Amino acid sequence: MRKIIIAGNWKMYKTIKDGQELVVALRRDLYQIENIDIVVCPPFTLLAYLADALETSNIKIGAQNVYWQEEGAFTGEVSSKMLLDVGCSYVIIGHSERRQFFGETNETVNKKIKAALKNGLIPIICVGETLVEREAGETFKVLEDHVRNGLVDISTDDALKIIIAYEPVWAIGTGRTASPQQAQEAHKYIRGLLVKIFNEDVASQIRIQYGGSVKPENTEELMKQPDVDGALVGGASLKADSFTEIVKKAGEVVK
Numbered sequence: 001m002r003k004i005i006i007a008g009n010w011k012m013y014k015t016i017k018d019g020q021e022l023v024v025a026l027r028r029d030l031y032q033i034e035n036i037d038i039v040v041c042p043p044f045t046l047l048a049y050l051a052d053a054l055e056t057s058n059i060k061i062g063a064q065n066v067y068w069q070e071e072g073a074f075t076g077e078v079s080s081k082m083l084l085d086v087g088c089s090y091v092i093i094g095h096s097e098r099r100q101f102f103g104e105t106n107e108t109v110n111k112k113i114k115a116a117l118k119n120g121l122i123p124i125i126c127v128g129e130t131l132v133e134r135e136a137g138e139t140f141k142v143l144e145d146h147v148r149n150g151l152v153d154i155s156t157d158d159a160l161k162i163i164i165a166y167e168p169v170w171a172i173g174t175g176r177t178a179s180p181q182q183a184q185e186a187h188k189y190i191r192g193l194l195v196k197i198f199n200e201d202v203a204s205q206i207r208i209q210y211g212g213s214v215k216p217e218n219t220e221e222l223m224k225q226p227d228v229d230g231a232l233v234g235g236a237s238l239k240a241d242s243f244t245e246i247v248k249k250a251g252e253v254v255k
């Protein structure tokens with residue numbers, strides 16, 4: 001049984017005060033939820049404050065990026081050790097916005113995954129095709145490229161700790177969600193790749209989240225899909241009401 005994991009990617013939104021208000025509301029509304037792993041991923045500037053606000057709660061904290069070196073002359077970067085130190089348990093790696101705007105490649109994704117795992121952070125690894133790639137019939141090819149090359153030299157023990165987020169780029173922030181069938185098809189394909197890279201047993205334990213315009217209204221149908229094990233939520237994670245509803249709806253899904 002794979003436990004559903006719902007993570008909120010706040011991107012570059014929210015001041016400390018806004019973030020604190022949001023997590024106070026989430027803490028109040030979600031404290032009874034035990035069957036879902038809940039994560040919020042705010043900007044770096046909020047991490048320490050939210051770690052305090054969420055201490056002893058059922059909501060964990062993740063960062064949105066990490067550098068692979070432990071320390072050194074790398075102006076503007078933050079290491080896995082620093083993220084752990086501030087209270088993070090998770091880190092998003094290889095988000096399409098980082099691939100598109102900040103030169104993230106499969107190679108840098110792979111280095112970041114290894115650094116995160118070495119230091120005990122759980123990487124949420126984003127993969128997914130653009131609209132042009134989907135329309136050219138290249139979805140599986142792109143997924144194979146992102147998954148195989150992102151996971152080079154990851155041991156089977158470490159593989160058990162990772163989370164993959166299938167995020168079709170055309171569905172991120174567009175309001176256009178993949179249909180439950182499209183999501184299931186991609187997730188099944190990714191799980192098949194994980195069988196080839198690792199083995200059946202490991203692949204059956206790795207959680208694969210769907211991301212791309214997840215809202216309360218589409219959560220249930222998406223989460224019901226056999227290979228969809230959670231959601232990475234952008235826009236709808238910025239408001240307590242919608243994120244709470246997504247988590248609760250996911251919690252009601254029986255597979």
Ligand code: PEP
Pocket residue numbers: 009011167171172173174175211212213214232233234235236
């Ligand atoms: C994301 O940023 O990972 C995301 C899925 O965004 P949205 O839910 O807004 O499409």
